[in-house]
Amino acid sequence: MGWSIALHGGAGDIPYSLPPERRAPREAALRQCLAIGVAALKASRPPLDVVELVVRELENCPHFNAGKGSVLTTDGTVEMEACIMDGNTQKCGAVSGLSTVVNAISLARLVMEKTPHIYLAFDGAEAFAREQGVETVDANHFITPENVERLKQAKEANRVQIDYTQPVKEDKPQETSSGKGDSQIGTVGCVAVDGSGNLAAATSTGGLVNKMVGRIGDTPVIGAGTYANSFCAVSATGKGESIIRATIARDVAALMEYKGLSLREAAAYVVNNVPRGNVGLVAVSAKGEVTMPFNTRGMFRACATEDGYSEIGIWPSETDCVLPDPKR
Amino acid sequence: MGGWAIAVHGGAGVDPNLPAERQEEAKRVLSRCLHLGIAALRGGAAAVDVVEMVVRGLETDPVFNSGRGSALTRRGTVEMEASIMDGRGRRCGAVSGLSTVKNPISLARLVMDKSPHSYLAFDGAEEFAREQGVEVIDNSYFITEENVGMLKLAKEANSILFDYRVPVPGVETCSASAGSMVDNPLQMNGLPISIYAPETVGCVVVDSGGWCAAATSTGGLMNKMIGRIGDSPLIGSGTYACDLCAVSCTGEGEAIIRSTLARDVAAVMEYKGLGLQEAVDYIIKNRLDEGQAGLIAVSRNGEVAYGFNTTGMFRACATEDGFMDVGIWE
Numbered sequence: 001m002g003w004s005i006a007l008h009g010g011a012g013d014i015p016y017s018l019p020p021e022r023r024a025p026r027e028a029a030l031r032q033c034l035a036i037g038v039a040a041l042k043a044s045r046p047p048l049d050v051v052e053l054v055v056r057e058l059e060n061c062p063h064f065n066a067g068k069g070s071v072l073t074t075d076g077t078v079e080m081e082a083c084i085m086d087g088n089t090q091k092c093g094a095v096s097g098l099s100t101v102v103n104a105i106s107l108a109r110l111v112m113e114k115t116p117h118i119y120l121a122f123d124g125a126e127a128f129a130r131e132q133g134v135e136t137v138d139a140n141h142f143i144t145p146e147n148v149e150r151l152k153q154a155k156e157a158n159r160v161q162i163d164y165t166q167p168v169k170e171d172k173p174q175e176t177s178s179g180k181g182d183s184q185i186g187t188v189g190c191v192a193v194d195g196s197g198n199l200a201a202a203t204s205t206g207g208l209v210n211k212m213v214g215r216i217g218d219t220p221v222i223g224a225g226t227y228a229n230s231f232c233a234v235s236a237t238g239k240g241e242s243i244i245r246a247t248i249a250r251d252v253a254a255l256m257e258y259k260g261l262s263l264r265e266a267a268a269y270v271v272n273n274v275p276r277g278n279v280g281l282v283a284v285s286a287k288g289e290v291t292m293p294f295n296t297r298g299m300f301r302a303c304a305t306e307d308g309y310s311e312i313g314i315w316p317s318e319t320d321c322v323l324p325d326p327k328r
Numbered sequence: 329m330g331g332w333a334i335a336v337h338g339g340a341g342v343d344p345n346l347p348a349e350r351q352e353e354a355k356r357v358l359s360r361c362l363h364l365g366i367a368a369l370r371g372g373a374a375a376v377d378v379v380e381m382v383v384r385g386l387e388t389d390p391v392f393n394s395g396r397g398s399a400l401t402r403r404g405t406v407e408m409e410a411s412i413m414d415g416r417g418r419r420c421g422a423v424s425g426l427s428t429v430k431n432p433i434s435l436a437r438l439v440m441d442k443s444p445h446s447y448l449a450f451d452g453a454e455e456f457a458r459e460q461g462v463e464v465i466d467n468s469y470f471i472t473e474e475n476v477g478m479l480k481l482a483k484e485a486n487s488i489l490f491d492y493r494v495p496v497p498g499v500e501t502c503s504a505s506a507g508s509m510v511d512n513p514l515q516m517n518g519l520p521i522s523i524y525a526p527e528t529v530g531c532v533v534v535d536s537g538g539w540c541a542a543a544t545s546t547g548g549l550m551n552k553m554i555g556r557i558g559d560s561p562l563i564g565s566g567t568y569a570c571d572l573c574a575v576s577c578t579g580e581g582e583a584i585i586r587s588t589l590a591r592d593v594a595a596v597m598e599y600k601g602l603g604l605q606e607a608v609d610y611i612i613k614n615r616l617d618e619g620q621a622g623l624i625a626v627s628r629n630g631e632v633a634y635g636f637n638t639t640g641m642f643r644a645c646a647t648e649d650g651f652m653d654v655g656i657w658e
Contacts, residue, residue, distance in 0.1 A: 090586045096557075097450060116518065117549075117556045118582050122425060122450040124555015208445075214452015215445045216424070223564040223588035241446045245418040247564040247591045254592070258599035 002306025011280025065186030070206020189235025398547020530576030583619020
């Protein structure tokens with residue numbers, strides 16, 4: 001047993017032809033965030049601090065769909081959401097509908113620690129942010145040219161499909177990726193465990209390209225996109241609706257707890273039971289195991305364990321970053 | 329075994345000193361809504377339609393904390409939320425932060441059926457409501473005089489009791505106290521039970537086809553912060569349905585979320601092979617720690633069950649083979 005950490009920058013239809021100028025900065029960011037997380041764990045920072053720290057870095061990176069670099073709503077605005085959970089106490093915090101808060105994950109943590117509630121959203125969350133004095137900026141800070149372009153493409157692709165003002169069942173629009181190059185599905189997340197088995201998970205996102213204003217995804221829904229208890233910590237990414245209805249993050253832990261599956265078995269089972277192209281997750285167990293399964297074409301991910309293993313990846317590799325426990 | 333079954337609830341955490349006529353009134357409303365559901369089920373209606381219809385009935389009646397009669401935010405406004413889940417396919421819909429929609433559960437249904445998403449909130453949800461042409465009304469419709477009075481008492485009591493919090497000046501958080509104000513030392517969510525508005529209404533149904541569905545609706549916690557979302561709209565926490573069962577929870581929202589209560593009932597059935605009542609009992613006993621909550625559940629086999637660790641839960645249930653029960657206490 002020792003510490004372990006895993007993080008992701010989103011699962012989706014990441015094309016093998018991803019050009020170097022789009023690939024390199026993301027790989028570099030994953031590497032950098034992993035290093036930050038590892039250093040914190042080596043310095044004995046509690047996993048709850050570590051996951052917050054790493055997700056802050058991922059939020060600040062404009063290449064991932066969280067914080068700066070968040071995808072845009074159908075109105076061209078940014079509505080960010082995040083969630084954090086502490087495995088020991090199962091305390092959690094979540095926020096949605098943020099438009100000016102630089103680090104949503106930190107506000108989620110403040111909700112957890114400074115209010116009697118778990119989840120604050122929209123105007124109420126923004127007001128709380130100001131009460132707490134967290135860093136806020138003009139909403140334009142988060143908007144990148146890449147995402148303005150993504151929104152434009154999504155609108156063009158969906159122009160005929162999405163017309164929900166005329167409710168006819170056959171025309172019900174689907175949450176889809178535009179399939180035009182970059183993954184449209186994204187989220188960032190981090191899970192960590194220390195040498196004593198303390199677990200924590202954190203997830204943050206801008207949501208879905210061209211989403212309806214007010215749409216909430218799986219990320220802030222405890223048990224869907226984020227979960228941690230004494231067995232494991234999980235952060236998921238992919239198609240929000242699938243993750244919510246399958247209570248992905250909770251199920252990984254439930255399979256371990258109620259069916260005695262190992263972390264890797266539980267995570268693989270959960271991912272395989274969702275339609276292809278829908279989901280990816282990172283998870284660590286109290287024993288220090290790590291797993292990063294996904295059923296999409298790719299998932300930006302990285303992990304490291306105290307034993308010295310580390311991996312950074314985008315597409316499927318031969319192993320999925322799991323250390324066999326020598327005691328089993 | 330088999331056949332339809334239905335359960336409804338009007339919230340957990342009831343003042344033991346609740347006057348008799350209030351208790352009777354609550355039971356009457358529960359019974360009326362239950363019978364609405366029973367009639368529909370006898371007519372072969374689908375579970376997801378029945379739960380929506382029954383919860384609409386509960387929302388419309390001001391007796392319970394949802395729709396008209398919702399608990400008030402700290403500003404004295406109403407922010408309602410709801411969710412619905414169809415075990416057939418595990419489709420779901422949820423809404424939060426509604427202030428003018430007469431029946432939040434129906435908007436949640438429309439999110440499920442008519443939008444590309446699963447969950448809409450606040451301005452976006454209100455806008456969707458208008459696009460869909462659902463009935464909207466001024467926020468004042470939902471505010472009852474009784475709840476205005478309750479809010480005042482809650483503010484005076486001003487204790488949300490979570491002992492792991494650090495008090496921050498300017499933010500109303502923890503720390504003790506209210507006990508001296510009322511005779512009854514029982515508390516829910518840090519408020520004395522006499523002024524606590526039992527959260528939420530819900531309905532779970534299994535239809536003649538063996539399909540399960542669940543629906544939950546609430547105004548939330550009295551004196552809550554603006555923008556506070558509780559367990560009711562969160563799939564897996566306040567509401568859950570799959571092919572095995574359907575569950576709707578009520579009580580301390582934060583406790584229900586931390587323990588993903590509704591999903592856990594289904595998970596122990598699915599992964600540990602527990603029966604419905606066993607699962608309900610297990611979850612109530614083992615998953616709540618210091619939290620207080622209750623839930624109702626049905627299984628695809630036509631069974632109905634409920635459990636709570638609070639002082640009372642307003643509930644009613646019935647099965648096709650003639651069983652019926654309306655109650656508040658153990």
